[in-house]
Amino acid sequence: MTVAAALVATSALSLASDPANAEMNWKAADGQTINLMLISHPFVESLKPLLPEFTAKTGIKVTYEELAEQSGFEKLLADLSSKTGTYDVFMTSPLNNWQYAAAGWLEPLDGLIANTDKTAADYDVNDFIPSILSAGRWDLTPLKGIGEGSLWTLPINFESYQLAYRPSLLKKLGLQVPKTYADLLAMADKLAIDGPNGKMHGIITRFDRYWDLPYLTFGTMLQSYGVEMLDKDGKLQICSDKSIAATQDFVTLIKKASPEGAGAFTWYEAMQGFASGQYVFSLNEANLFAPTYEDPKQSAIAGDVGYAPTPLGPDGKRAAAAWIWSLSMNSASSHKDAAWLFMQWVTSKETMIKTHLAGNMNPVRKSAWDAPEVAKLMESWGETPGQYIQAAKTEAEVATIRFPPHPELTRMLDRWAEAIQKSYFGQGDVKTNLCNAQADIQKMLDE
Amino acid sequence: MFLRTLAQKLALALCYLAFAGFVLFPLVWIFMMSIKNFGDIIAYPPRFLFTPTLENYVEVLLGNDAQRAGGQVPDLLKFLMNSVIISGGAVLISALLGIPAAYALARRRDKTSDKLRFTFLSFRFAPELAVILPLYVIYTRIGLYDSYVGMILVHQLITLPLMILILASFFRDMPIEIEEAARIDGARIWTMLTRIVVPIARPGIASAMMIAFIFSWNNMIFGLVLAGGSTRPVTMGILQAMTFDQIKWGMMAASAMVSALPGMIAAVLFQKQITRGLTMGAVK
Numbered sequence: 001m002t003v004a005a006a007l008v009a010t011s012a013l014s015l016a017s018d019p020a021n022a023e024m025n026w027k028a029a030d031g032q033t034i035n036l037m038l039i040s041h042p043f044v045e046s047l048k049p050l051l052p053e054f055t056a057k058t059g060i061k062v063t064y065e066e067l068a069e070q071s072g073f074e075k076l077l078a079d080l081s082s083k084t085g086t087y088d089v090f091m092t093s094p095l096n097n098w099q100y101a102a103a104g105w106l107e108p109l110d111g112l113i114a115n116t117d118k119t120a121a122d123y124d125v126n127d128f129i130p131s132i133l134s135a136g137r138w139d140l141t142p143l144k145g146i147g148e149g150s151l152w153t154l155p156i157n158f159e160s161y162q163l164a165y166r167p168s169l170l171k172k173l174g175l176q177v178p179k180t181y182a183d184l185l186a187m188a189d190k191l192a193i194d195g196p197n198g199k200m201h202g203i204i205t206r207f208d209r210y211w212d213l214p215y216l217t218f219g220t221m222l223q224s225y226g227v228e229m230l231d232k233d234g235k236l237q238i239c240s241d242k243s244i245a246a247t248q249d250f251v252t253l254i255k256k257a258s259p260e261g262a263g264a265f266t267w268y269e270a271m272q273g274f275a276s277g278q279y280v281f282s283l284n285e286a287n288l289f290a291p292t293y294e295d296p297k298q299s300a301i302a303g304d305v306g307y308a309p310t311p312l313g314p315d316g317k318r319a320a321a322a323w324i325w326s327l328s329m330n331s332a333s334s335h336k337d338a339a340w341l342f343m344q345w346v347t348s349k350e351t352m353i354k355t356h357l358a359g360n361m362n363p364v365r366k367s368a369w370d371a372p373e374v375a376k377l378m379e380s381w382g383e384t385p386g387q388y389i390q391a392a393k394t395e396a397e398v399a400t401i402r403f404p405p406h407p408e409l410t411r412m413l414d415r416w417a418e419a420i421q422k423s424y425f426g427q428g429d430v431k432t433n434l435c436n437a438q439a440d441i442q443k444m445l446d447e
Numbered sequence: 448m449f450l451r452t453l454a455q456k457l458a459l460a461l462c463y464l465a466f467a468g469f470v471l472f473p474l475v476w477i478f479m480m481s482i483k484n485f486g487d488i489i490a491y492p493p494r495f496l497f498t499p500t501l502e503n504y505v506e507v508l509l510g511n512d513a514q515r516a517g518g519q520v521p522d523l524l525k526f527l528m529n530s531v532i533i534s535g536g537a538v539l540i541s542a543l544l545g546i547p548a549a550y551a552l553a554r555r556r557d558k559t560s561d562k563l564r565f566t567f568l569s570f571r572f573a574p575e576l577a578v579i580l581p582l583y584v585i586y587t588r589i590g591l592y593d594s595y596v597g598m599i600l601v602h603q604l605i606t607l608p609l610m611i612l613i614l615a616s617f618f619r620d621m622p623i624e625i626e627e628a629a630r631i632d633g634a635r636i637w638t639m640l641t642r643i644v645v646p647i648a649r650p651g652i653a654s655a656m657m658i659a660f661i662f663s664w665n666n667m668i669f670g671l672v673l674a675g676g677s678t679r680p681v682t683m684g685i686l687q688a689m690t691f692d693q694i695k696w697g698m699m700a701a702s703a704m705v706s707a708l709p710g711m712i713a714a715v716l717f718q719k720q721i722t723r724g725l726t727m728g729a730v731k
Contacts, residue, residue, distance in 0.1 A: 268692075
């Protein structure tokens with residue numbers, strides 16, 4: 001297309017839509033190619049078929065690499081740290097971005113969003129769920145300033161944590177869905193039952209020895225007990241009374257109601273174990289597993305699974321961690337305009353809804369939660385109509401990132417996870433392990 | 448007497464059977480996994496009786512519904528093709544360079560050649576991770592990243608030392624008298640290599656190439672870092688069955704079966720050469 005033709009086309013378009021936005025031109029980077037780093041995820045499956053639409057709309061060709069999470073982040077780190085700019089846009093999370101942003105590898109996005117030449121008038125950044133969008137903001141001050149400063153990333157989905165259960169088994173056992181962790185602890189002994197394929201267990205949960213343990217699933221329990229990593233004065237709370245109580249309850253729960261080997265369960269064991277029908281509860285699991293459970297081709301429990309909000313802590317408090325997948329732009333990219341067009345296209349209302357319908361859970365835009373076709377998809381999930389939506393919404397109200405932003409956070413959380421694991425495996429008591437971890441983490445903070 | 452030998456034979460047969468079972472069980476297990484649906488794969492206890500399905504193979508070989516509708520080439524076939532080009536190219540170049548090099552090393556036996564041999568050997572146990580990041584930067588700067596040429600070049604680190612080491616010891620076992628006779632007839636070194644040594648050593652060369660090919664085929668780390676979307680080898684491709692929340696075991700098993708095929712086919716085709724190569728000296 002010639003420049004003149006492009007001008008005619010865009011002015012015609014802008015006349016038809018919004019004269020105030022006469023300058024925004026989807027064809028501004030016509031003919032360029034951008035390269036993405038994508039992590040294998042239902043979002044990516046939902047995105048791939050839509051890419052030709054983007055190319056047709058903008059004339060920008062999209063190439064991408066799709067890798068498993070670990071190898072993807074390794075390769076991304078190699079590229080970002082060498083500033084070669086191989087990837088213009090990549091999938092990431094606020095947590096990873098504390099490292100990337102501090103190193104200057106990310107392009108701040110506020111200027112682009114505010115620029116009416118580069119951003120469509122109907123983009124509507126205020127339509128994002130505020131807490132999820134602001135998790136991508138950080139002013140680069142270690143340990144504080146999350147939600148402040150520059151926006152480094154745009155969310156594409158989020159996961160929070162919930163309780164999944166088997167209605168038929170609870171009925172058989174004569175038990176109710178637990179409202180509090182104390183309720184769950186009280187029934188832990190009674191959950192061992194004989195199934196059609198041998199002994200079944202009460203609870204499956206993710207329990208591996210990495211940062212995700214105090215951050216995600218058990219993190220949700222910790223936070224419900226009122227545990228924060230740092231208190232208001234910046235002092236570590238890892239071996240506080242609340243943290244010790246939560247860890248003791250968790251270890252007891254898993255020892256009573258989980259099979260041997262539970263101390264090494266990753267998402268893979270957790271999700272497939274529950275889907276194969278060997279467990280009564282899946283504790284604080286990622287709520288975006290539901291599409292798999294509900295699919296009879298992938299799960300043995302389709303039609304017999306219920307969802308409930310995570311149990312309440314001792315003070316009747318509910319809290320939940322959140323993981324947010326998002327898109328960020330490489331500051332070493334040589335196609336920043338094209339990259340921005342791509343990012344705003346993916347996170348636009350229209351494209352987001354299309355990805356949700358193809359399995360990208362959970363929506364990060366309010367308009368997507370309200371979209372009738374998205375609501376209809378989730379309506380049937382659960383023991384009763386709308387149960388999943390209700391549970392997910394309850395969690396979304398409290399889900400947030402409660403950890404202090406720090407480039408080395410994952411290293412600290414790894415140490416914390418080690419202390420929890422040691423306690424489970426009977427190497428020392430909970431209090432000593434947690435206090436030792438706290439001392440080590442304090443050293444990392446002082447470095 | 449007869450009974451005793453029969454018993455012995457039976458025992459021996461049982462031993463063979465047990466050994467074959469031990470060797471083949473993982474392969475059989477992966478094959479079974481590749482023809483199960485997800486529910487059967489994650490079933491506990493493991494199921495030996497199930498309704499087999501070709502779904503995994505269909506998805507791996509023909510692509511998923513969206514890809515089929517879009518007329519796209521399925522990912523695994525692309526990755527397989529990439530692996531064939533990379534490993535095949537790497538082995539061919541290694542053969543061209545490695546045969547003369549191995550011949551020289553075999554026939555020139557002094558301290559320098561010993562040092563050279565050791566240097567080549569050291570490429571085999573040098574950790575790939577130590578060179579991979581600098582290589583990544585260099586490759587992206589000079590445009591070799593995600594290119595077949597770049598991948599074939601870096602795979603020389605795997606294939607060339609193997610070719611040289613295997614062939615050098617092979618050439619050394621060849622009786623030098625043949626070459627001396629040829630030299631008396633006036634053959635120069637190049638003629639000797641191309642007309643006499645290589646034809647005699649053909650089985651050895653074939654088996655060395657085969658081994659180098661398999662090592663190159665199985666490499667993953669170069670594919671992870673230096674290959675991008677367009678040259679990714681099959682070892683990386685199989686990993687795509689690992690998503691963030693679950694492993695698509697069925698697809699992974701089917702991909703593994705399909706990707707193991709070229710190696711198996713090559714092994715069968717070259718079987719005669721390989722067994723000769725592995726068992727013979729030059730003119731026994």
